[in-house]
Amino acid sequence: xxxxxxxxxxxxxxxxxxxxIKCEQNLGHDTMYWYKQDSKKFLKIMFSYNNKExxxxxxxxNRFSPKSPDKAHLNLHINSLELGDSAVYFCASSQDLLAxxxxxxxxxxxxxxxx
Amino acid sequence: QKEVEQNSGPLSVxxxxxxxxxxxxxxxxxxxxxxxxxxxxxxxxxxxxIYSNGDKEDGRFTAQLNKASQYVxxxxxxxxxxxxxxxxxxxNRAGNNRLAFGKGNQVVVIP
Numbered sequence: 001x002x003x004x005x006x007x008x009x010x011x012x013x014x015x016x017x018x019x020x021i022k023c024e025q026n027l028g029h030d031t032m033y034w035y036k037q038d039s040k041k042f043l044k045i046m047f048s049y050n051n052k053e054x055x056x057x058x059x060x061x062n063r064f065s066p067k068s069p070d071k072a073h074l075n076l077h078i079n080s081l082e083l084g085d086s087a088v089y090f091c092a093s094s095q096d097l098l099a100x101x102x103x104x105x106x107x108x109x110x111x112x113x114x115x
Numbered sequence: 116q117k118e119v120e121q122n123s124g125p126l127s128v129x130x131x132x133x134x135x136x137x138x139x140x141x142x143x144x145x146x147x148x149x150x151x152x153x154x155x156x157x158x159x160x161x162x163x164x165i166y167s168n169g170d171k172e173d174g175r176f177t178a179q180l181n182k183a184s185q186y187v188x189x190x191x192x193x194x195x196x197x198x199x200x201x202x203x204x205x206x207n208r209a210g211n212n213r214l215a216f217g218k219g220n221q222v223v224v225i226p
Contacts, residue, residue: 040218041153041201041218041219042216042218045213048212048213090159094212102207102214103149105161106158108157108158
């Protein structure tokens with residue numbers, strides 16, 4: 001069973017388009033995240049949801065809009081794609097903070113290429 | 116000052132040797148420390164977590180934490196070619212699920 005899954009795995013699109021990436025976890029975790037890993041391999045948090053509530057919103061262009069329909073799903077919609085958005089986007093999940101365990105588990109990633 | 120620093124360049128070790136990776140962090144309030152392994156083209160995989168000072172061993176991996184000096188290290192004993200990957204150090208504060216990652220250290224194990 002896949003713990004954290006993402007679709008699609010690869011996404012090639014043109015500048016100006018709008019695209020979405022989807023994430024699902026079957027670990028029963030309460031918190032989910034979106035990370036961006038750029039060409040230099042630096043991994044940076046973008047957003048985090050806890051039980052469908054946005055709790056982390058880093059300095060990210062408002063062209064990026066996350067949505068969490070339930071605690072097992074977290075989607076990322078990107079409007080007006082730009083060349084600089086090309087990166088690998090990882091979804092991750094972790095147990096609730098109250099459980100005192102903060103290990104995050106990552107999905108396989110979505111490689112986004114904007115041409 | 117970066118939140119999490121991993122300054123060493125690529126580390127080449129012969130098969131069977133010990134690989135040693137270091138990580139320093141700036142926030143004294145940090146409480147949770149993690150090492151992730153990332154193979155090229157793959158996602159980060161959690162290999163160690165450590166929460167208190169001292170050593171924690173898991174198989175061929177040992178994590179060492181020194182909060183007073185604000186560093187955490189990872190030792191890989193009996194290095195295998197399959198250990199060739201980038202190792203990411205990650206840190207967060209108590210009650211805060213925001214992980215700060217270092218830029219990673221590439222390890223190459225030479226058969």
